[in-house]
Amino acid sequence: MPEQSRSAAAVWSEPGFAAAWAGADPAGEHDLLALPRRIAARLIAAELPAPRVVVDIAAGPGGFLEVLLDAFPGARGIWLDASAPMRELAGERLARFGDRVDFRLGDMVDPAAAGLAEGGADVVLSSRASHHLSGGELRAFYRGAAALLAPGGWFANLDHIGPVDAWDRRYRAVRRAMAPANRQAAPPHHHDYPLAGAAEHLDALRSAGVLDADIAWKAFFTCLFIGRAAPAQPAADPTRPHP
Template sequence: MGCDTLKAYDIPERVRTYDIDMDVMHPLRHKMIEIVLDILPFNQEAALKVMDLGAGTGIFSARVLERFPNSNVTAIDGAAAMIDIAADRLGPMADRIHWVIADFRQLPAETLAADSYDLVISSYALHHLSADEKLALLKQVVGALKPGGWFLNADIAIAEDESIEKHLQQLRIEGVMSRATAGDERFVSAESTRTYLTEMELAENAQPQTAATDLEIIREAGLPAAEIFWKELREVVAGGPKLTSS
């Protein structure tokens, strides 16, 4: 892939409505973030060192900082326009955030110091990578996790079976149309909604894998205990701990 994904997210006027659009297109995002927070075995007072891969407008980083008031987050994203919105959202907690504008495929070495993170999180970002790119990134992530540290990813997945995928896409379109604001021309009909989503996915170079493939990638990257903790239609929360013996 080229830098198409980052170009698509680095347009201020396009990403201005990002969070509103996400609530129309991915209302489960909030639930998935809370599921990740509930899975984590850490004491709420722990001084966690956290990495957020594809922090975007900062929704996940903000919830981690709230849940773990002594934590710090390294928020990584390749699109400065998204980070600008995140900086606004996180204003009062800004001193606990270290922003890094970088491509996942070329992360600066200083963000990947060995055994340095308690937690690496990501939401709706890693499906922009190919399977090989995801594996390469996650191997680096595992190296940067402390033994006992966790990686958890909230993202979309495709179905194994083509007819089921078609059905899920139909449900997706119906859901988007039912949540869209009246008069939003993108979502006035099933046809316009399908066209909008297809063009958006092309522009962002979306390339989701099946949940099983993603789990395999996470395990192969060095987290053999990884699990799918939650799945609903096209959305998945998966990951696991870095075993102390690995």
């Protein structure tokens, strides 16, 4: 990780900051992330009804992983994040899953360094983290995440994008008006502006090898990017004559 990104990421290791950020998420009817998380689970289940391993990269408090583990009771979850305080918060939230969750500290751009095996995950998730990365880091993130996928595995990234200026202003104004009055503001932290647009995310995902990819949901400046890796090729029949 470049020094600038490493310095910006240091704030996530502060317990007070991590707790304040997690506490700023709206709940109940104001939780705008509940629907795209469920959409991701349903899309995956339609073609992969029984995933065995779900990896959540830069998992934070574990909200996305929680939805997938509820949707797939037979799946084991791997939580990965660089923040030890987030590990504590996620441990509380995911405690009901017991030994179905394996917690690992590691860099989102290099998940293999945390011991995650290439090709070992049926589902890879990430949420509200990749927008902190520069262009080169973003592509490295998608490559590292895609490398974890087993053939036919699914990748889902729920993250913020950078709309053009006029639409960014409109979205932010309307979103503020729709937020609950008692919502706690998230503490300020580094973003690598200008944020990558939706087309850049899709291009990076497809360049990483997940060619079957799309935007399954979008609200304001947040998108659910989702795609499926190519399935395994059937083994050649040695008795079949070559054309």
